[in-house]
Amino acid sequence: MNLNRTFSYYCNDELSVERGMRVQVPLLSQTVVGIVDSVFSVDVSAEEYSEKEGYEVKELIEVLDEEPVLNDELYELGLWMSHQTVSPVISCFQSMLPNKIKPKSNRKAASLEYFVRLLDGSLATTDKEKKAVELLAKGEMARTQFNKLVPNYIPRLVSRGIAEVYSMEREAEYEELDIREADYPLTEQQKQAIDRINSSDKRVILLHGLTGSGKTEVYMQLAAQKCRENRQVLILVPEISLTPQMVKRMTDRFGNNIAIYHSKLNDQQRYEQYQLVRNHKVRIVVGTRSAVFMPFDDLGLIVLDEEHDHSYKQDTSPKYHCRDVAIHRAEHHGCKVILGSATPTLESYARTIRNVYELVELKNRIHQDLPQSHLVDMQKEIRKGNIIISSQLEKAIGERLAKKQQSILLLNRRGYTTIMKCRQCGEVVQCPNCDIAMSYHKDSNKLMCHTCGYEMSTDIACPKCGERNWNHYGLGTQRLYEAVQEKFPEARILRMDADTTRNKDGHQKILEAFGRGEADILLGTQMIAKGLDYPNVTLVGIFNADALLGRTDYRSVEVTFDLIVQASGRSGRGQDTGEVYVQAYDCRHYGIRLAVRQDYISFFNEEMNYRHIGNYPPYCYMAAISFLSRNEDMAVDNSWKCGEYFRQFEDIRTLGPSQLPRMVSEYRQRVVLKASDRQALIDKIWEWYAGQNFNKNQLKIQIDIDPYVLD
Ligand code: ADP
Ligand code: ZN
Numbered sequence: 001m002n003l004n005r006t007f008s009y010y011c012n013d014e015l016s017v018e019r020g021m022r023v024q025v026p027l028l029s030q031t032v033v034g035i036v037d038s039v040f041s042v043d044v045s046a047e048e049y050s051e052k053e054g055y056e057v058k059e060l061i062e063v064l065d066e067e068p069v070l071n072d073e074l075y076e077l078g079l080w081m082s083h084q085t086v087s088p089v090i091s092c093f094q095s096m097l098p099n100k101i102k103p104k105s106n107r108k109a110a111s112l113e114y115f116v117r118l119l120d121g122s123l124a125t126t127d128k129e130k131k132a133v134e135l136l137a138k139g140e141m142a143r144t145q146f147n148k149l150v151p152n153y154i155p156r157l158v159s160r161g162i163a164e165v166y167s168m169e170r171e172a173e174y175e176e177l178d179i180r181e182a183d184y185p186l187t188e189q190q191k192q193a194i195d196r197i198n199s200s201d202k203r204v205i206l207l208h209g210l211t212g213s214g215k216t217e218v219y220m221q222l223a224a225q226k227c228r229e230n231r232q233v234l235i236l237v238p239e240i241s242l243t244p245q246m247v248k249r250m251t252d253r254f255g256n257n258i259a260i261y262h263s264k265l266n267d268q269q270r271y272e273q274y275q276l277v278r279n280h281k282v283r284i285v286v287g288t289r290s291a292v293f294m295p296f297d298d299l300g301l302i303v304l305d306e307e308h309d310h311s312y313k314q315d316t317s318p319k320y321h322c323r324d325v326a327i328h329r330a331e332h333h334g335c336k337v338i339l340g341s342a343t344p345t346l347e348s349y350a351r352t353i354r355n356v357y358e359l360v361e362l363k364n365r366i367h368q369d370l371p372q373s374h375l376v377d378m379q380k381e382i383r384k385g386n387i388i389i390s391s392q393l394e395k396a397i398g399e400r401l402a403k404k405q406q407s408i409l410l411l412n413r414r415g416y417t418t419i420m421k422c423r424q425c426g427e428v429v430q431c432p433n434c435d436i437a438m439s440y441h442k443d444s445n446k447l448m449c450h451t452c453g454y455e456m457s458t459d460i461a462c463p464k465c466g467e468r469n470w471n472h473y474g475l476g477t478q479r480l481y482e483a484v485q486e487k488f489p490e491a492r493i494l495r496m497d498a499d500t501t502r503n504k505d506g507h508q509k510i511l512e513a514f515g516r517g518e519a520d521i522l523l524g525t526q527m528i529a530k531g532l533d534y535p536n537v538t539l540v541g542i543f544n545a546d547a548l549l550g551r552t553d554y555r556s557v558e559v560t561f562d563l564i565v566q567a568s569g570r571s572g573r574g575q576d577t578g579e580v581y582v583q584a585y586d587c588r589h590y591g592i593r594l595a596v597r598q599d600y601i602s603f604f605n606e607e608m609n610y611r612h613i614g615n616y617p618p619y620c621y622m623a624a625i626s627f628l629s630r631n632e633d634m635a636v637d638n639s640w641k642c643g644e645y646f647r648q649f650e651d652i653r654t655l656g657p658s659q660l661p662r663m664v665s666e667y668r669q670r671v672v673l674k675a676s677d678r679q680a681l682i683d684k685i686w687e688w689y690a691g692q693n694f695n696k697n698q699l700k701i702q703i704d705i706d707p708y709v710l711d
Contacts (some may be wrong), residue, residue: 001692003088006037008053008112009060010046014039015151017060020075021498022103024061027512031061035070035103066114066144069101071295073123080328086703087318087587092411095318096293100271106356114143114167116154121151123162176283178255179224190214193360194221194643202358203318204327206307206341209362210370210598211569212533217341218362220253222338227254227283231300231335235286236322238309240529244508245533245536246305260295261287261294264505266279285423286368289314289322292329299333302326308337308562313708321706342569343562343601346611349604350618357547371377371571371578373596377587387473388483392580393541397484399518400539401491405576407539408525408532410567411480411638412547412560418474420447420458424467429456435661441442442478443499452664475544481523486695496524529567534673535574542567546584546592553710557591561603564595616651617706623685625671626660626706628700632667638699639669645688654658672710681705 002132009025011017016476042049049059049331060416069320070078070093078096082089094102107497109326117140121133131149135141143165146154157163197218239262250258259276276282277297285294289312292302304312312322323339330337339348339357352359374392381390389397420429429438431449438447438456447456461468477497478581483525485493496510503509503708508528514522515534522528545564548556564582572578584592594603612619625642629635639657646654653674675681682705692701 001689001694003086003689004082004090006598007034008049008057010049010057011063014041015147016063018068018374019072020070022064022069022101024064026058026061029380033103035090036068039341040454043694050183050443064103069097071297073297073329074293074295077293077325077328077332081320081325082684083686085320085705086317086325092318092320095290095314095320098274099267099269113172114165115140116146116163116165117141119164120161123160123240124582128153129157129160129162132384133162136163137473145293164515167275173256173672174258174276175256177227177257179227179281180253180255180696182220182253186217186221186366187214187366189362189364190218190221193218193362196212196358196360197222197253197336197636198225200336200360202336202356203330204337204339204351205360206344206352206357207338207360207362208344208349208600209340209342210365211342211566212367213342213362215362215368216249216305219305219338220250220339222301223254223284223303226300226335229300231283231298232277232296233284233301233302233303234291234294234326235284235290236291236298236305236312237286237324238306238311239288239527244511247286250284254284257282257284259285259294260293261285263288263290274662292325294323294332296329299329299335300692301335303340304337305340307341308343308345309530310559311710313706315708317625317702319704319707343565346558346604346607347618350608367574369577371538371568371580372566373580373582374586375461376581376583376591378583379587380587381583383678388480388543389487389541390581390583393583394487396539396579396581397488397491397521397541401488403538404520406501406514406517406534406536406580407482407521408519408528408537408567408570409480409541410529410543410563411475411477411523411525411565412542412544418442418476418479421473422462422465422467422473423469425462425465426586427462427464429460429463433665434663440472440474441499442476480543484521491521491523492519493655494519494522495526496522498525499694500519501527520570526563528678529563529570532570534570537570537574538576539579540567540570540571540578541581541583543583545582545595546586546589549586549589549591550696552612554611555709557589557607557610560591561595561607564592565598565600568595568598615674620653620674620676621681621705622707623675623681623703623711624710625685626672626702626704627657627664627669628666628702630666630699631698635667635669636698638694639671642671642688646671649684651675651677672707678705 009147017036017039019036019038022033023036024031024033047056074096077088080090081092090103116136121137124130124133135149154165158165202634207215207218219235224293226233227634235291247260259273259282261273274294276286305325308324314320326337351357357456376390376392383575397407400664419437429447430450431438431454433454434449436451436452441448445458447458477495481493481495492513494510501507542564546560548560569579571580582596589605593653621665627635627639643654643657646652654674657671660670662668673681685703
């Protein structure tokens with residue numbers, strides 16, 4: 001099967017079409033929107049050309065843009081991304097563009113109407129320039145109209161400073177760039193880091209610094225340098241709704257000369273932010289994953305903050321990694337990429353050792369030493385009757401309440417929910433569409449499937465033995481909230497999880513309230529582990545710290561380590577020293593022990609050993625091919641054939657197929673491939689795909705290069 005086919009259409013006005021423009025065309029019996037790939041003239045009639053092509057070449061219906069929505073760099077980027085992720089080019093273009101100008105939308109973005117106006121007529125010297133000035137002296141003119149009178153001449157007028165092009169659309173607010181100084185001197189290690197980054201000859205720099213060691217200040221200093229050179233700066237952050245603090249610090253430093261781009265904006269807002277960059281109104285962009293596709297034309301710096309964060313990988317097709325795209329664009333623009341983290345991915349750190357990336361370190365925290373961390377053995381606590389909160393943590397919370405300091409309590413719940421289990425036979429209530437346990441929601445007293453959303457009453461008999469005697473297992477945020485409130489009735493607690501943040505600004509409201517000191521305790525899931533900087537927080541408690549270790553995913557130890565280190569970093573960022581309590585059942589595990597000691601290097605060495613033994617990344621490259629179908633045989637047969645196909649290659653290790661839990665009524669099978677040459681692996685997957693022939697309504701094939709999780 002061919003993922004990328006292009007079709008030819010004719011049009012009699014070749015000047016009005018360019019590569020990267022959206023056009024409306026007839027395809028089969030429909031009208032669809034496509035992107036122009038190339039424009040060429042032929043000196044034969046449409047009939048003759050059709051004959052040559054072997055199909056009827058039709059006329060295109062309408063050109064939707066006056067300017068390409070994808071310039072040459074972005075167009076090439078889409079082609080590259082398609083190849084790297086083994087996905088259709090058109091789906092890459094769709095990921096790259098804001099909704100308003102995605103190829104599937106045929107609404108003309110009104111905002112793409114451009115005008116030309118005179119800037120300085122006295123600069124005109126040639127006859128042609130003088131003629132243009134004469135035309136524009138009467139007032140601004142629509143670009144299309146001007147183009148008809150003086151074809152292909154606008155770029156020259158603009159570059160000579162005679163005229164400018166502007167659009168009449170509604171614009172997002174912005175201010176002139178106004179770079180302020182930091183209100184403190186840089187530390188010695190910050191100065192050294194900046195020097196090392198500037199003098200490095202490497203494209204990619206890994207800035208490894210403890211939480212609170214002043215990385216953000218380093219980003220801002222480098223960004224200021226680039227702004228002064230009139231170049232653009234892109235700062236990527238994991239999930240912006242969780243890091244309003246980054247935006248605030250950036251606007252405090254640079255004024256509102258910033259585009260902010262993330263998924264919580266509506267289509268119009270996104271489009272307006274996009275246009276701020278396209279029209280050169282702002283120099284700096286702060287945004288999440290998709291901001292990496294902004295239409296820059298002179299990037300001077302890309303920062304990827306918290307580079308280990310999983311939200312940088314898109315989990316739907318095209319399954320690209322933001323880091324790869326950032327590096328690719330940096331090569332085009334000739335700028336550096338800074339990957340910042342306290343807990344870099346093993347891949348990135350390994351690349352510094354192999355001398356591919358430059359390693360720059362910030363070894364000390366700015367204000368305080370690291371918080372004091374304590375590992376709490378929950379096996380022992382349970383024997384004492386403390387099932388949820390250990391006695392040590394309880395005491396520590398009480399002390400914070402007395403001192404009017406704040407606490408953060410984090411429940412590690414990924415892959416961990418409250419389930420209903422029959423006391424009689426041990427049966428767990430499962431979703432009828434997905435082979436996973438239903439989650440119990442106490443507030444609505446319902447069972448819900450977190451995968452497909454299916455809901456069920458809790459008033460049921462056990463499907464296996466018919467008993468109506470249920471046990472509720474597992475610790476959810478609600479249960480934890482109640483347990484803490486019960487121990488400390490006077491405490492003001494804010495809960496942050498998927499339930500309380502469903503509304504648009506849910507996250508932000510909760511975090512702001514906590515920042516204003518309206519609560520003593522912030523309690524939630526992993527979403528509170530990242531990036532928060534509240535000086536009054538002196539205690540962090542982590543529940544179920546080892547909950548992920550039992551999983552089969554090769555990254556589970558790394559994920560656990562990151563979570564504990566990142567969450568610990570929220571404690572003691574102000575004047576008072578912080579404390580951290582890590583509650584776990586398996587206290588001997590190196591992932592837990594080293595995380596409590598915040599010892600990244602030892603963790604790296606230890607974990608690399610395991611990756612080496614098991615031959616996992618960064619010792620190899622991986623790809624996963626999944627087969628999804630409502631018809632079990634279809635999924636199984638195709639996955640087996642796929643496994644057979646790849647076993648013919650000696651340089652690829654083929655694992656599986658293995659059966660995954662059914663999801664949303666689809667059976668799922670997966671083949672995993674390992675190889676040492678990434679490009680060769682990708683090329684072989686393309687070859688395999690070209691030979692596939694299947695009905696897309698009956699079978700879905702999903703390809704994931706460098707899969708992040710394989711559970
Ligand atoms: P990181 O990004 O590594 O977590 P930050 O840049 O957020 O660290 O710095 C932690 C805190 O220290 C912030 O509140 C920041 O304002 C402050 N800070 C950063 N650099 C300095 C400095 N040179 N002198 C004083 N305070 C600083
Ligand atoms: Zn389900």
